Amino acid sequence: MSSDNTNVLGIDIGGTKIAVCITDAKGNILASDRIASGAAAPYEEALPQVVYLAQALIKKAGLKHDDISGCGICAPGPLDMAGGRIMKSPNMSWDAVPIRDDLVAGLSMPVFMDNDANAGVLAEWFFGCAKGKTDVIYLTMSTGVGGGIVAGGKLLAGTTGIAGELGHIVLDPNGPLCGCGQLGCLEAFCGGRSVALQLQDKLRFRPDHAMYRLPDVQGKLENLNFQAVREGAKLGIPLAVEMWNEICLRLAQGIGICMVTFNPQMIVLGTAAFYAGDFMLQPVLAQLPRFAWKEFRDSCEVCITGLGPKVGELAGASVALNGLYEAGKITL
Ligand SMILES: [Zn+2]
Known part of the structure; x- marks a missing residue:
């Protein structure tokens, strides 16, 4: 499969908002929205909201579940990459939350995660x-x-x-x-x-x-x-x-x-x-x-950077595309 008909779900976690978007492989944003409470809200409340919003955005983009190849989470560090967990940091109330596995279960699709700096280089590499x-x-x-x-x-x-x-x-x-x-x-x-x-x-x-x-x-x-x-x-x-x-x-x-x-x-x-x-x-x-x-x-x-503030918008999508690329599911 080439990347031409690939669409991905990007989730950008921050202390003051969680941004969710659907993009194609060229970085065109097909649908996006945000949850204002961000990671300041308890994880148990935020997670179902993220899943619900992701499903709503897939519909809003005129797509079906099977049209989405994977999901990428971008989060500020520190991350437990092996365990797919976001660890405790000063701006977030979350502590060692297993968000990758929880989203695999909630969304039924491959989920990849990385920190915002790695997502930044990926966004410049894929789109910038x-x-x-x-x-x-x-x-x-x-x-x-x-x-x-x-x-x-x-x-x-x-x-x-x-x-x-x-x-x-x-x-x-x-x-x-x-x-x-x-x-x-x-x-x-x-x-x-x-x-x-x-x-x-x-x-x-x-x-x-x-x-x-x-x-x-x-x-x-x-x-x-x-x-x-x-x-x-x-x-x-x-x-x-x-x-x-x-x-x-x-x-x-x-x-x-x-x-x-x-x-x-x-x-x-x-x-x-x-x-x-x-x-x-x-x-x-x-x-x-x-x-x-x-x-x-x-x-x-x-x-x-030529992407400027757009780097943030494309962060989760970049992580998703890189995960699919490294898994051999798409070409660049
Ligand atoms: Zn230092």
Whole structure:
């Protein structure tokens, strides 16, 4: 079976919503809806709602159960890949829930699962700027920094399924504290949550600082976030410029490690780069020669996601398609 007449069900689990959609193999969304309570609601309540919504959307797309080849779940980590379970995380009330088996039972179709960073690289690979390539790395750049790696035409899973945690490569063992407990991870330098905490620490007792007068900050400490650093740097506020330069330098260091380790054709940067554009990409490229040989740089395109926020919509579907591809049920 080729992928031409393949339709899949995608389920994207988040702390504030669960998005369910039906797509074809080209990423066209045939029907979609969301459950607003997300994974904040108890699992026992959410699961039947997901099954009910999935069945309703199959009908709404004008399809029958047998027209859907499989289902993909995209969830924030940590995941127990072998057991198909979503483990406890800060933004979710769920704890070690066996969602894969429960959905196999509820939907009577193959169900695959993966984390959002792996789903991100799959979405770029199937539908985005990395289509047709064999060696691609994706870095999510939002509250945290996640990584997904396609190497030799296959998603790299690793021995326990958690390969690609590129945000937790330690760049400086004496660096800032990361949410994971290590010091100096890529995420501790470049992740939205971490950058916001560092900025707030610097300015907690300096209410007269120019950063507080940025339009989106409105004088509030809690609004001193990653976006504030970006906007402050654009305006030339020295503290923001210094932080932005460090973010770009550390991102270049992380990208250099990826290039030297995996020799990819393409490295795709996610959300924060999507919003910053060349203001982030150009300084990163300028620093890259410090971290990777010309041979690596010449064979690798560093680019910003073309899917943008759509990555999230296609995440579950990408996981489903990859599961079917790895099972030999579809071709690319
Ligand atoms: Zn870390």
